[in-house]
Amino acid sequence: MLNLRKRGVATDGICPICGKEAESICHALFRCNIAKEVWSWWKECPIKICVENQDFSDIALGLLCAGTTRDLEILVVTAWAIWYNRKQCVHESKKQVAGQIWDFASSFLSNYKEASKYFQLGPAFCDVSWKKPPMGVYKINVDGATSERERNSSIGVIIRDFKGEAAAGLCRLINANFSVLETEVLAVEAGVLLAKYIGLQQIIIESNSLLPV
Ligand SMILES: [Zn+2]
Known part of the structure; x- marks a missing residue:
C-alpha cells in the first residue's frame, strides 16, 4: 500500500x-494477525520472529546467529507465502487460513529441495x-x-593421469566446416598426436567428456 501511495494511487494506508x-x-x-498465526506454526524456530522494532534483515541476521541456513530458508519461503496470500486476498478475494499458508510454504520448500538434488547431480546423474x-595409464x-553458421569447427583435448591431474591439453579452431563425426575423429587424432608428442606410452581415449565431474 505504501508503494501504491508513492505512485499516487489513493488508499487509506x-x-x-x-x-x-x-x-x-x-x-x-510479521505483525499482522494472519502473519503472527502463520509464524506460530514454526515450533522449532530458534528466535522470536514477531517482535516489535525488528525488520526483515534483523530477523534474518538473528536466525543466522542462532540457527542454520535451513532456518533462513524457512524464513524466506514462509514470508513469501504470507505475502502471496495477501496478494490473493486483496486482488483475487481468495484467502487461506494460517495452517494452509504454513503447509504451502513447507511443502514448497521440501519440493524445491528434492528437485535440487537432481540439478546438483548434473552430468553424473546422466x-x-x-x-x-x-x-600408470593416461x-x-x-x-x-x-x-554451420560460422562455417568452422573446433576441437579440444585434455590428458590426465590416474590421479585426475592434467598432463597436457590443447584447443584448436579449424577453418573448415567438417561434420560432427569428422570433427570428433580430428579431435581423437589430435589427442593421440599430443600424447605421442609428450612421450606417453599407455593411453586410453574417451570423447565428449572434457570436464571431470
Ligand atoms: Zn494487518
Whole structure:
C-alpha cells in the first residue's frame, strides 16, 4: 500500500487484512494477525520472529546467529507465502487460513529441495562422469564442435593421469566446416598426436567428456 501511495494511487494506508494498523512490509510479514498465526506454526524456530522494532534483515541476521541456513530458508519461503496470500486476498478475494499458508510454504520448500538434488547431480546423474584410468595409464578426453553458421569447427583435448591431474591439453579452431563425426575423429587424432608428442606410452581415449565431474 505504501508503494501504491508513492505512485499516487489513493488508499487509506491501512492494512486491508486486519484493518487496524498502517500497512508496511514489517506489518504485512510479521505483525499482522494472519502473519503472527502463520509464524506460530514454526515450533522449532530458534528466535522470536514477531517482535516489535525488528525488520526483515534483523530477523534474518538473528536466525543466522542462532540457527542454520535451513532456518533462513524457512524464513524466506514462509514470508513469501504470507505475502502471496495477501496478494490473493486483496486482488483475487481468495484467502487461506494460517495452517494452509504454513503447509504451502513447507511443502514448497521440501519440493524445491528434492528437485535440487537432481540439478546438483548434473552430468553424473546422466552417468557421464569422468572416471580415473588405472595407475600408470593416461586418459585422453577429446571433444569436437562444428558450427554451420560460422562455417568452422573446433576441437579440444585434455590428458590426465590416474590421479585426475592434467598432463597436457590443447584447443584448436579449424577453418573448415567438417561434420560432427569428422570433427570428433580430428579431435581423437589430435589427442593421440599430443600424447605421442609428450612421450606417453599407455593411453586410453574417451570423447565428449572434457570436464571431470
Ligand atoms: Zn494487518
